[in-house]
Amino acid sequence: MKKILIILIVLFSLSSSASAENVITDQYVTEEGIQINSYSTNWQGQKLKDIHDELISNTHGEELSSLKTINLYPGANGDGKEEGMYHFSIRKANLFSGGTKLQDGSTIDLYNMDSKKSVDEIARVLAHEYGHHFTIYYMAKHDSKYFTDWKESGYYQTRLGKEFPLIAEDESNGHQWNLAEIAAEDYVQLYGSPKSKGAVEVYDILERFQKGLLDNKLEYSSLSYNITPQENMEIPLALEIPAVRDYWEKLSEVSSDARAYSKPELEFDSATKLGDGYSQYLFKWSDSRDASGVEASYYTLVAYSSDLKNYTPIKLVGADEENEAVIGSVVQNTSRSRRYYSDGIPGGGYNKLKLIAVGKNGEAVASSLYEVNYENNSMTEFKSNYASDSIPAVENLTKDESIFTRVSYVVSEIFYIIYSIYEMIFLHISINQ
Numbered sequence: 018m019k020k021i022l023i024i025l026i027v028l029f030s031l032s033s034s035a036s037a038e039n040v041i042t043d044q045y046v047t048e049e050g051i052q053i054n055s056y057s058t059n060w061q062g063q064k065l066k067d068i069h070d071e072l073i074s075n076t077h078g079e080e081l082s083s084l085k086t087i088n089l090y091p092g093a094n095g096d097g098k099e100e101g102m103y104h105f106s107i108r109k110a111n112l113f114s115g116g117t118k119l120q121d122g123s124t125i126d127l128y129n130m131d132s133k134k135s136v137d138e139i140a141r142v143l144a145h146e147y148g149h150h151f152t153i154y155y156m157a158k159h160d161s162k163y164f165t166d167w168k169e170s171g172y173y174q175t176r177l178g179k180e181f182p183l184i185a186e187d188e189s190n191g192h193q194w195n196l197a198e199i200a201a202e203d204y205v206q207l208y209g210s211p212k213s214k215g216a217v218e219v220y221d222i223l224e225r226f227q228k229g230l231l232d233n234k235l236e237y238s239s240l241s242y243n244i245t246p247q248e249n250m251e252i253p254l255a256l257e258i259p260a261v262r263d264y265w266e267k268l269s270e271v272s273s274d275a276r277a278y279s280k281p282e283l284e285f286d287s288a289t290k291l292g293d294g295y296s297q298y299l300f301k302w303s304d305s306r307d308a309s310g311v312e313a314s315y316y317t318l319v320a321y322s323s324d325l326k327n328y329t330p331i332k333l334v335g336a337d338e339e340n341e342a343v344i345g346s347v348v349q350n351t352s353r354s355r356r357y358y359s360d361g362i363p364g365g366g367y368n369k370l371k372l373i374a375v376g377k378n379g380e381a382v383a384s385s386l387y388e389v390n391y392e393n394n395s396m397t398e399f400k401s402n403y404a405s406d407s408i409p410a411v412e413n414l415t416k417d418e419s420i421f422t423r424v425s426y427v428v429s430e431i432f433y434i435i436y437s438i439y440e441m442i443f444l445h446i447s448i449n450q
């Protein structure tokens with residue numbers, strides 16, 4: 018009871034702050050009856066229809082009709098970390114039947130819309146927020162233990178909760194360990210729109226040198242699907258546990274067009290000494306392919322800090338390119354000097370690597386996590402700590418909607434923040450004698 022009270026207070030304070038400061042600038046009611054309210058002068062007219070088009074390009078089923086409002090706010094909310102929020106209410110049947118139902122009237126709030134030009138920039142957040150709507154709708158309908166005794170839910174079992182003890186029913190272990198967030202990210206991977214899975218270009222130190230981009234400050238955010246296909250990269254991706262896709266398809270009766278791709282294998286190819294203590298390290302990998310032999314569309318090599326808390330992308334590689342990336346330094350030789358440029362990865366604490374492959378329909382599959390030892394030019398695979406792929410039974414809900422209590426929730430988002438400013442280019446000039 019105490020917990021419910023706290024959640025309601027949070028909901029109240031958030032909605033009051035949003036309405037007090039913002040004035041509606043345009044409104045569009047979609048053919049499904051969803052009201053898109055803009056409080057941003059940047060989002061009016063046709064652009065509200067673009068929001069609708071993007072919304073419905075996320076695969077959906079009957080749950081769409083329970084979404085009633087999308088609010089577009091010009092600036093930040095609260096502490097400014099959220100890019101989106103999902104508000105919903107669950108009706109609970111009497112305590113003995115355990116039935117739950119998502120109330121009609123759910124709301125998605127999108128923030129910082131003044132700084133966003135097109136739907137491309139909000140597609141990932143919108144897909145994630147709609148992912149909350151989709152997953153909560155069907156869990157309330159068919160896996161109601163999620164709301165009453167979450168560790169007994171089919172979803173907790175499907176997502177191998179026992180093997181990942183940090184998984185929680187709230188954000189006590191971090192936003193990324195909240196089971197509701199993991200579910201929303203499953204949705205993005207299985208049902209998200211093409212735009213929500215867009216890739217950003219990432220160049221390694223060698224490409225940046227060759228393209229004259231060494232001076233460019235590059236920023237990456239966790240919105241980039243090719244870098245962060247799901248917020249929590251310490252647990253298997255959705256398609257890496259076959260039961261996850263089966264669970265959502267059985268629960269929703271909405272089929273996913275995602276296919277399984279093979280796990281790519283990364284290898285430490287070689288190290289080249291450039292002089293003056295600088296080295297260049299070459300990494301290569303095997304193809305990732307689906308069952309009919311079609312290769313993944315692109316790969317992104319990502320470096321992680323030892324504690325996995327920070328990460329930075331190394332290189333994006335298309336299927337038609339060589340499966341290789343460079344870490345370390347490059348050298349520019351002139352008759353008078355040698356200039357070294359380094360990415361700061363070796364020695365910068367980013368000693369773990371993972372390769373992420375993305376397929377034709379946005380399917381994401383990751384390699385194992387590897388630890389690189391730049392001192393002795395070796396790399397060790399971290400053995401995966403999960404094995405189970407058992408498919409739990411989908412629970413049938415007994416419909417008893419005669420006695421309901423109403424509980425309101427708000428799912429807050431602190432996930433979508435810029436995590437990486439990649440400007441670790443160090444210059445060292447060595448004058449030739």
Ligand SMILES: [Zn+2]
Nearest residue numbers: 198201428430
């Ligand atoms: Zn979320």
